[in-house]
Amino acid sequence: xxxxxxxxxxxxxxxxxxxxxxxxxxxxxxxxxxxxxxxxxxxxxxxxxxxxxxxxxxxxxxxxxxxxxxxxxxxxxxxxxxxxxxxxxxxxxxxxxxxxxxxxxxxxxxxxxxxxxxxxxxxxxxxxxxxxxxxxxxxxxxxxxxxxxxxxxxxxxxxxxxxxxxxxxxxxxxxxxxxxxxxxxxxxxxxxxxxxxxxxxxxxxxxxxxxxxxxxxxxxxxxxxxxxxxxxxxxxxxxxxxxxxxxxxxxxxxxxxxxxxxxxxx
Amino acid sequence: xxxxxxxxxxxxxxxxxxxxxxxxxxxxxxxxxxxxxxxxxxxxxxxxxxxxxxxxxxxxxxxxxxxxxxxxxxxxxxxxxxxxxxxxxxxxxxxxxxxxxxxxxxxxxxxxxxxxxxxxxxxxxxxx
Numbered sequence: 001x002x003x004x005x006x007x008x009x010x011x012x013x014x015x016x017x018x019x020x021x022x023x024x025x026x027x028x029x030x031x032x033x034x035x036x037x038x039x040x041x042x043x044x045x046x047x048x049x050x051x052x053x054x055x056x057x058x059x060x061x062x063x064x065x066x067x068x069x070x071x072x073x074x075x076x077x078x079x080x081x082x083x084x085x086x087x088x089x090x091x092x093x094x095x096x097x098x099x100x101x102x103x104x105x106x107x108x109x110x111x112x113x114x115x116x117x118x119x120x121x122x123x124x125x126x127x128x129x130x131x132x133x134x135x136x137x138x139x140x141x142x143x144x145x146x147x148x149x150x151x152x153x154x155x156x157x158x159x160x161x162x163x164x165x166x167x168x169x170x171x172x173x174x175x176x177x178x179x180x181x182x183x184x185x186x187x188x189x190x191x192x193x194x195x196x197x198x199x200x201x202x203x204x205x206x207x208x209x210x211x212x213x214x215x216x217x218x219x220x221x222x223x224x225x226x227x228x229x230x231x232x233x234x235x236x237x238x239x240x241x242x243x244x245x246x247x248x249x250x251x252x253x254x255x256x257x258x259x260x261x262x263x264x265x266x
Numbered sequence: 267x268x269x270x271x272x273x274x275x276x277x278x279x280x281x282x283x284x285x286x287x288x289x290x291x292x293x294x295x296x297x298x299x300x301x302x303x304x305x306x307x308x309x310x311x312x313x314x315x316x317x318x319x320x321x322x323x324x325x326x327x328x329x330x331x332x333x334x335x336x337x338x339x340x341x342x343x344x345x346x347x348x349x350x351x352x353x354x355x356x357x358x359x360x361x362x363x364x365x366x367x368x369x370x371x372x373x374x375x376x377x378x379x380x381x382x383x384x385x386x387x388x389x390x391x392x393x394x
Contacts, residue, residue, distance in 0.1 A: 015390075054310005056274070076304040079311070081271060083386075090383050100299045100362060102271045106386035112278040112377075114287055117314060 005184040008209065014131035021185070021209035022129045023085045026063075029188050029206055030088035034064035043253055044124060045070055047155045047260065053077040055119040058146055060108045060139070061085075061126025065093025068101045075099075080122075083108065108139045111146060118146050120153045125256070128158040128210050133180070133221070136211065140225035147263055149243060154261040156222075161212045163255045179220070181213045218257045219250055236264040267384050268299065269323055270358040273315065275377075275384065277370035279392045288319045289368035289377060296328040299362040303355050305348070312343050315354070324357045 010017050026033065049071040051057070055078040059067050062082030069075065082093045082103045093103045106112055108126060121143045130136045143154050161181055185207035222245070226233050232244040248260040277286035317340035324334040334353050341350060368377045368384065375392070378385050 052310060053304075053306035054308070054312075056270075056311060056314065076302050077307055079270060079307065081274065085387075087383065091381070094382060100268065100301065102268055103383055104271065104275070104386050105383050107388075110278050110386065110388065112276065112386035113274045114276050117274055 005186050005210070005212075006207075008183050008185045008207075010131045010183055010209075014135055017131045017209065018129060021131075021207065025188065025206045025208050026086035027088045029190055030064075030086060030092065032190055033188070034089065034092040037064050037066055040066060040070060041124075041157070041254065043258060044122065044155060044157070047120075047122070047153075048078070048080070049074070051078050051120055051153070055079075056117070057081070057120035057122065058083060058113075058118045058143075060121060060123040060143060060146075061129075062093050062103065063089050063125075065090075065096030065101055065103065067122060067124065068093060068103075069097030069099065081118075109135060109142055111142050113146065115145055116148050116152065118152065119148055120155075121147050122155045124155075124157045125159065127156060127221075128213065129208070130211065131183075131209060137221055137225050137228065140221055141229055144225060144229060144231075144245060144261070144263065149263055149265045152263040153248075154263075155258065156218065156261075157256045157258045158213045158218055159210055160252060160255050160257045161214045162252065179214060179216060181211050181217050184210050184212055186210050213257050215252075215257070218259050219247070222247070222259055222261065236266055242266055267363045267379055267382055268301075268359055269361050269363070270311075271384065272323065272363075272368070273319065273358065275368070275386065277373060277375055277377075278386070279370065279373050279375040279388060282370060282373040282375065285372040286370055288316070288323075288371070290371055291326060291328075291363070292367045292369065294326070294328045294363055294366035294379075296361050296363045296366075299360055301355070301359040303352060305351055308351050308354055308358075309343060309346070311358075312346070312354075315340070320354065320357060324353070328363075329357060329361060 057080045059080050059082045062084050065082045068080050068082050083106045084090050087105055090103045094101055127136050127139050188206040190204045223233055226245045232239050232241040235246045243265045246262045248262050250259045321336050324336050336353055363379050364382050366379045
């Protein structure tokens with residue numbers, strides 16, 4: 001079913017806004033949502049496949065945990081721990097791929113683990129659910145602080161304003177371009193009876209909040225996060241600084257912006 | 267929640283930045299969860315193991331291997347034999363905590379575990 005997005009304005013405290021327009025919704029649509037999310041995106045699968053055996057990582061915003069079993073041809077060689085705000089999605093993530101997985105009920109802005117303990121972190125289709133630019137920046141900072149200062153790798157995907165023809169969604173007409181993306185509602189049509197009968201006023205359509213990123217916005221967010229942590233963006237060779245983050249790839253795929261980062265220290 | 271996650275998690279309550287690892291278990295119910303033995307994974311993960319934490323955890327009364335006796339001193343990576351690796355594998359990857367509590371050794375904050383999922387969420391006033 002084709003669906004379209006509508007513009008919205010974050011008119012309250014960002015955290016409260018996310019609670020109402022993101023967290024509460026995922027907990028209610030978890031079962032149906034999970035049944036539609038099983039296919040790993042190629043660049044993410046390739047990233048996970050490239051990690052050396054023995055790596056441990058964080059999937060921040062794991063949803064139903066579809067990336068936790070990867071790489072499929074080298075099972076148990078790495079361990080990805082999945083974090084999400086939706087407890088109902090975590091019930092699926094805990095057994096993703098039919099095996100016992102390690103999951104945490106937590107917030108993507110918090111750092112509830114040993115600083116720098118992870119070898120890698122992925123955040124797929126998650127940061128676009130945060131309702132202010134400072135919270136989005138803070139989420140990136142948490143990812144950077146979570147991975148090893150010497151070799152930690154990070155892959156982030158967020159939804160793009162720039163949509164491809166294959167996408168099911170149609171975007172409201174372009175307004176003036178500012179380098180900052182668009183706050184929108186994306187409807188989720190529930191094709192089954194809702195788990196929570198309280199939503200009887202309109203039981204089948206759930207409007208999820210997204211911040212759609214424009215070209216360059218994700219990279220700027222990373223630049224701000226890195227600077228805020230007192231590090232530099234660039235390669236170790238080209239810098240006199242001691243700690244930094246290198247951008248390994250930065251692009252657009254299937255209506256999403258993505259960026260791959262690597263920490264270094266000398 | 268398998269114990270490898272316990273080896274990662276630390277308290278992040280407001281102002282709690284030192285002595286916040288490892289979290290201390292109480293009221294634990296666990297079950298055995300057989301996992302495929304992967305020496306490559308364990309050897310790669312080995313440098314991240316805090317040996318004292320591991321042997322303390324291995325002595326927890328909910329560990330069900332029989333006796334998990336690990337050497338008091340951490341063996342060098344190249345000296346690891348398969349028997350020791352299998353014990354580490356069992357402790358980290360084959361014990362699934364279903365319910366219980368983890369408390370911070372520094373500030374005492376309690377993180378509950380329910381249905382195998384640790385709750386690391388904090389109330390707004392507790393966030394660092």
